[in-house]
Amino acid sequence: EIVLTQSPATLSLSPGERATLSCRASQSVTKYLAWYQQKPGQAPRLLIYDASNRATGIPARFSGSGSGTDFTLTISSLEPEDSAVYYCHQRIAWPYTFGPGTKLEIK
Amino acid sequence: EVQLVESGGGLVQPGGSLRLSCAASGFTFSRYWMGWVRQAPRRGLEWVASIKHDGTEKQYGESVKHRFSISRDSAHNSLYLQMDSLRVEDTAVYYCARVVLPLDTGAFHIWGQGTLVTVSS
Numbered sequence: 001e002i003v004l005t006q007s008p009a010t011l012s013l014s015p016g017e018r019a020t021l022s023c024r025a026s027q028s029v030t031k032y033l034a035w036y037q038q039k040p041g042q043a044p045r046l047l048i049y050d051a052s053n054r055a056t057g058i059p060a061r062f063s064g065s066g067s068g069t070d071f072t073l074t075i076s077s078l079e080p081e082d083s084a085v086y087y088c089h090q091r092i093a094w095p096y097t098f099g100p101g102t103k104l105e106i107k
Numbered sequence: 108e109v110q111l112v113e114s115g116g117g118l119v120q121p122g123g124s125l126r127l128s129c130a131a132s133g134f135t136f137s138r139y140w141m142g143w144v145r146q147a148p149r150r151g152l153e154w155v156a157s158i159k160h161d162g163t164e165k166q167y168g169e170s171v172k173h174r175f176s177i178s179r180d181s182a183h184n185s186l187y188l189q190m191d192s193l194r195v196e197d198t199a200v201y202y203c204a205r206v207v208l209p210l211d212t213g214a215f216h217i218w219g220q221g222t223l224v225t226v227s228s
Binding site for chain 1: 142144151152153154158166167168169176202207212213214215216218220221
């Protein structure tokens with residue numbers, strides 16, 4: 001199975017700062033990587049699919065990049081409501097796998 | 108409005124069975140791959156199973172293979188997860204999810220609110 005590793009595990013930043021979250025795959029997933037945001041008590045929310053496509057209704061401050069084994073989710077200017085856990089997910093091969101998550105805290 | 112609503116969760120003893128249902132509305136159910144994703148308490152997301160838009164292909168995570176069965180009924184716009192031989196480690200919130208694009212495996216775009224399954228004696 002493809003193992004996804006996310007870094008950092010926790011990130012603490014202030015409103016207006018830029019956040020850079022990383023996801024690394026144990027083998028190439030070409031472009032088939034997605035990013036989700038999950039807040040406590042809520043279902044996950046799709047942010048980015050196929051590495052760089054923003055899902056419907058997602059603010060432009062969220063962007064995704066990368067291919068192969070290395071991917072990045074960037075939040076250009078943090079808002080207080082961006083506090084959440086962010087997961088990456090590959091769908092190029094069964095079994096689908098998720099990364100362990102990055103917890104983003106807004107100071 | 109595009110919506111998924113799960114039901115069927117609850118408390119079950121180890122070795123028991125449970126059937127989860129997911130009612131879909133607001134989109135053409137028969138055109139989308141669907142899946143189940145679970146989240147154990149205070150843990151991350153784990154993909155459980157997926158089923159092709161026409162029901163002809165099913166995939167399972169290793170931890171549930173041969174115990175869980177995914178199915179769908181397009182006449183009733185419903186997705187199901189039959190869970191047998193349940194274990195304590197199957198305790199989780201189970202989410203029903205729809206992929207982002209029709210006729211494609213895809214990332215999970217639309218999610219239900221989740222239903223809690225607790226396996227305990």
